[in-house]
Amino acid sequence: MTKAKGIEDAFEVALLVRKRIPQIELWVIGQGDPDYVSYLKEIIAQKDLQNTVRLLGYVDNHKKFLYMAKAHLLVAPSHKEGWGLTIPEAGAVGTPVVAYDVPGLRDILKDNKGGVLVKTGVREMAEEVKRLLDVSDTSHYRRIQTQAKHLAGQHTWDHTAKVALDILELTVKRRLR
Numbered sequence: 001m002t003k004a005k006g007i008e009d010a011f012e013v014a015l016l017v018r019k020r021i022p023q024i025e026l027w028v029i030g031q032g033d034p035d036y037v038s039y040l041k042e043i044i045a046q047k048d049l050q051n052t053v054r055l056l057g058y059v060d061n062h063k064k065f066l067y068m069a070k071a072h073l074l075v076a077p078s079h080k081e082g083w084g085l086t087i088p089e090a091g092a093v094g095t096p097v098v099a100y101d102v103p104g105l106r107d108i109l110k111d112n113k114g115g116v117l118v119k120t121g122v123r124e125m126a127e128e129v130k131r132l133l134d135v136s137d138t139s140h141y142r143r144i145q146t147q148a149k150h151l152a153g154q155h156t157w158d159h160t161a162k163v164a165l166d167i168l169e170l171t172v173k174r175r176l177r
Contacts, residue, residue, distance in 0.1 A: 001032030001040070006077030006100065009122050011043055013075060014052050016126035021133060024052060026075075027067055031058045069093035072141075073132060074115075077125060081105050087115060091152030096144040098128045114151030115144065 001007055007028060014026040026049075031037075037055065044053050059067065068074065074090040074097045081104030087097050088108065097115030099105040109115045116132070118124040132141050 001028065001030045001036060003036070004078060004080045005030075006079055007040060008043065009077040009079075009125070010075050011040075011047060011049060011053060012122040013077065013126045013129060014049060015047060016122065017129050017133075018052055020130055024133075026053045027056055027071065028053065029056050029059055029064060029067060065089070065093055068095050071095050073098055073129060075125065075129065076100065076105055076115075077122075078102060078105060079120065084108055088152040088154075091115075091148035091150075094145050094149055096132065096141065096148045098125055098132065100125070108151070114148040 010026055010028070014024060017024050028040075040055065044050060044055075056067070068086075068090045071090075072095070074086060074095050076084055076087065076097055076099035078084070078100060079102060081102060084099065084105045087099065087105065090097055091114050097109065099109060099115055099117055100120045101117040102120065106117055109117050116128050118128050132144065134140075
């Protein structure tokens with residue numbers, strides 16, 4: 001857990017969504033600097049989020065995928081991301097993503113397939129979360145969920161190996177010219 005991951009934004013999103021969906025829960029998986037985690041706990045108390053936010057700390061991969069499968073959404077409010085591995089991981093278990101439109105995340109969620117990119121802002125993210133969780137219209141959620149599964153299927157080790165081999169072959173062909 002770091003500030004760049006946008007955890008504090010996720011808390012604000014939870015506050016906004018909770019107004020319409022009181023039973024909303026936000027699970028935060030990961031570990032971080034103890035001082036930062038203490039700071040996050042203070043925010044949770046100050047904003048009365050004790051019944052909404054759960055800091056789960058480190059969990060092994062098995063538990064991580066169980067949580068992802070149980071979740072309705074993955075929120076990715078990172079302000080900076082190299083490559084958001086959690087996006088195809090969530091898609092593999094059918095969990096759509098709402099993410100900030102930043103490099104690294106937009107590279108995975110091209111054309112908003114498999115998740116939804118929003119401007120960097122808690123209001124925009126909260127609105128999309130509410131839209132996806134709207135039980136009166138599940139068609140949007142189901143479409144994004146299906147796309148998330150498809151997206152995850154594109155990010156396999158076999159696919160990665162094929163792309164790497166294609167690049168190597170192209171490089172060798174160019175050098176032989």
